[in-house]
Amino acid sequence: MATIAQQRVAYDDTLPRLWRSIRRASPAPSYLFLLPMAVFSMLPIVYVISTAFKPLEELLLFPPPFLVRRPTLDNFQDLLFATNALSVPFTRYLFNSVFVVLCTVMLQVVMCSMCAYPLSKARVLPGRNLIFGAIVAALMFAPQVTRIPQYLVVQKLGLIDTYGALILPSLAWSYGLFMMKQFMDNAVPNELIEAARVDGAQEWTIFWRIVMPNVAPAWNTLLIFGFIQLWNDSFSPLVFTRSEAMKTVSVAMIGLTNGPATIARQGAQAAAAFLMTAPTITVFLLRQAKVIQTMAHSGIKA
Amino acid sequence: MATGSEVLATRLSTARAEAPAGFALAWRKYSTSYFFMAPFLAFFVVFVIAPVVTAMALSFTYFNVLEAPRFIGWSNYKLLFLEDDVFVTAIGNTLTFAIITGPIGFFLSFMFAWLINPLKLKTPLALCFYAPSITGAVAMGVVWKIVFSGDRYGYLNNWLLGIGAIDEPYMFLAEQAAIMPVIMFVALWMSMGTGFLVFLAGLQTVPTDLYEAGKMDGIKNPLQEVWYITLPMIKPQLLFGSVMAVVAGFSVFEVATSLAGLPSPLYAGHTIVAHMYDFAFIRFEMGYATTVAVFLFALTFGMGRLLMRMFSSKNEY
Numbered sequence: 001m002a003t004i005a006q007q008r009v010a011y012d013d014t015l016p017r018l019w020r021s022i023r024r025a026s027p028a029p030s031y032l033f034l035l036p037m038a039v040f041s042m043l044p045i046v047y048v049i050s051t052a053f054k055p056l057e058e059l060l061l062f063p064p065p066f067l068v069r070r071p072t073l074d075n076f077q078d079l080l081f082a083t084n085a086l087s088v089p090f091t092r093y094l095f096n097s098v099f100v101v102l103c104t105v106m107l108q109v110v111m112c113s114m115c116a117y118p119l120s121k122a123r124v125l126p127g128r129n130l131i132f133g134a135i136v137a138a139l140m141f142a143p144q145v146t147r148i149p150q151y152l153v154v155q156k157l158g159l160i161d162t163y164g165a166l167i168l169p170s171l172a173w174s175y176g177l178f179m180m181k182q183f184m185d186n187a188v189p190n191e192l193i194e195a196a197r198v199d200g201a202q203e204w205t206i207f208w209r210i211v212m213p214n215v216a217p218a219w220n221t222l223l224i225f226g227f228i229q230l231w232n233d234s235f236s237p238l239v240f241t242r243s244e245a246m247k248t249v250s251v252a253m254i255g256l257t258n259g260p261a262t263i264a265r266q267g268a269q270a271a272a273a274f275l276m277t278a279p280t281i282t283v284f285l286l287r288q289a290k291v292i293q294t295m296a297h298s299g300i301k302a
Numbered sequence: 303m304a305t306g307s308e309v310l311a312t313r314l315s316t317a318r319a320e321a322p323a324g325f326a327l328a329w330r331k332y333s334t335s336y337f338f339m340a341p342f343l344a345f346f347v348v349f350v351i352a353p354v355v356t357a358m359a360l361s362f363t364y365f366n367v368l369e370a371p372r373f374i375g376w377s378n379y380k381l382l383f384l385e386d387d388v389f390v391t392a393i394g395n396t397l398t399f400a401i402i403t404g405p406i407g408f409f410l411s412f413m414f415a416w417l418i419n420p421l422k423l424k425t426p427l428a429l430c431f432y433a434p435s436i437t438g439a440v441a442m443g444v445v446w447k448i449v450f451s452g453d454r455y456g457y458l459n460n461w462l463l464g465i466g467a468i469d470e471p472y473m474f475l476a477e478q479a480a481i482m483p484v485i486m487f488v489a490l491w492m493s494m495g496t497g498f499l500v501f502l503a504g505l506q507t508v509p510t511d512l513y514e515a516g517k518m519d520g521i522k523n524p525l526q527e528v529w530y531i532t533l534p535m536i537k538p539q540l541l542f543g544s545v546m547a548v549v550a551g552f553s554v555f556e557v558a559t560s561l562a563g564l565p566s567p568l569y570a571g572h573t574i575v576a577h578m579y580d581f582a583f584i585r586f587e588m589g590y591a592t593t594v595a596v597f598l599f600a601l602t603f604g605m606g607r608l609l610m611r612m613f614s615s616k617n618e619y
Contacts, residue, residue, distance in 0.1 A: 030417050038430035044445040115342035118335035140606030142553030144575045145595045148582045149353030172345035203334045232438030253440045273441040280436045295503035
């Protein structure tokens with residue numbers, strides 16, 4: 001009791017009020033700390049972008065200038081049209097990445113949404129807890145764990161070294177299903193669906209005309225996350241494909257960056273890194289607000 | 303009385319008549335639901351559940367892909383824990399990595415999200431912190447390799463030589479002592495990912511009148527405010543973020559291999575997933591590799607359950 005009383009006395013209101021005003025009204029200290037951190041966070045990315053456009057003479061300068069002075073597209077030309085560094089043209093890797101990622105991401109999002117709909121909205125669904133439990137459990141293990149047996153499954157199906165091997169194993173995306181179900185729970189009112197059912201609408205129509213438009217932020221987010229994850233993934237293409245013509249940009253990057261970072265190759269490396277990074281950041285920039293909106297519903301209630 | 307038994311009789315007869323019809327009715331009622339779930343579940347069974355079960359079975363066999371798997375009991379596990387020194391190194395590296403980067407990354411994500419949330423420049427700042435996590439370890443390996451390059455052209459060496467901290471270039475990516483710290487540093491740089499976004503979004507959902515109410519109830523400083531109001535309110539997000547951090551920590555692979563190579567010098571950057579990859583897809587000893595996979599699976603799953611218990615026990619108050 002005494003301690004509480006002492007605390008009451010000890011904490012007069014000026015300090016917290018000062019603190020709050022610092023944080024809310026004049027957030028200068030926050031900025032003083034956050035801005036340098038933000039700059040530090042962005043430095044390597046700015047460096048890649050800038051290096052990708054450096055002409056050879058600037059790459060040879062020492063100490064290396066941080067920012068490009070006379071930007072050129074030479075490095076991209078080298079990378080895309082001079083094939084000496086790689087055994088297949090870089091454009092082939094680009095095509096593989098774009099094709100595989102787009103196909104996978106669309107199928108993923110449609111399948112996750114379809115599966116999430118009854119899990120979230122069916123009044124009675126035998127096996128619901130079992131299925132959702134399995135999906136939450138699947139969130140908890142590293143994706144690489146399943147790659148070896150997946151490899152055996154893919155091999156049995158005769159899919160090694162095909163686009164199927166790159167697309168099909170990623171389709172059952174537990175993370176996507178989890179996010180979609182959480183979002184449907186929160187963002188689609190049951191009354192809306194009931195009203196549509198009373199009006200005699202088919203489930204298929206309800207799903208496409210009512211549920212999907214209402215969860216637009218969620219599938220936008222999943223498109224982005226799926227895109228980023230698949231685009232950067234070098235594990236599955238390394239494992240599921242053999243011929244160079246089936247590899248993706250992320251695998252080509254490994255080939256380009258292996259060995260010492262020689263100055264002559266820095267330009268092409270940076271250009272490749274730029275081509276690999278630019279799509280993910282652009283995609284995210286375009287859809288940032290939707291992503292934040294979706295993430296608010298993504299907690300796990302233990 | 304007669305009416306009562308009549309009612310009972312009709313009820314029984316309708317029940318009997320409905321038994322098969324009940325099944326058909328149930329089917330009609332639920333088939334749409336299962337139809338919606340079928341595509342996902344089919345792929346989930348084929349590419350997630352079946353592989354996990356197969357991995358568990360194969361971990362008790364010798365299997366080199368060419369011949370049929372041969373049952374060898376616990377041999378793989380004995381080999382893994384008692385004789386494989388490289389695996390011990392891999393576990394050590396992975397645990398060090400997970401124990402250091404997991405909590406620090408989690409804490410930094412929350413701290414930055416919390417500091418950014420009330421600010422006007424929230425969106426651009428959030429993008430700055432989030433961007434590294436979406437760049438991909440492999441692509442950014444290009445920059446980090448230049449920064450940590452072992453000759454005097456590397457930025458870090460150049461700078462350290464410049465200020466006179468060292469006399470000759472230090473091989474950051476080849477010296478055993480430096481590899482893990484470098485990997486952890488780069489991983490932390492990339493750690494403001496999903497967890498960060500989840501926290502940022504979660505903080506926005508905390509109603510502001512709670513803070514007012516908290517002030518009435520005697521909450522005096524911002525740290526109390528965070529501890530008694532903010533953290534409990536975003537507990538589901540914290541749990542989600544921590545599960546993601548644990549999984550990411552224990553499955554570290556791409557950052558390590560893109561910086562230090564596979565195998566890394568003296569296995570100084572070897573991780574559990576790297577070990578698994580080595581045995582599965584370089585040596586094609588699938589039986590042994592699945593043993594490593596099962597171990598990793600048990601580890602992350604156990605940690606996930608532990609986290610869920612930790613977060614739910616706090617639920618009481």
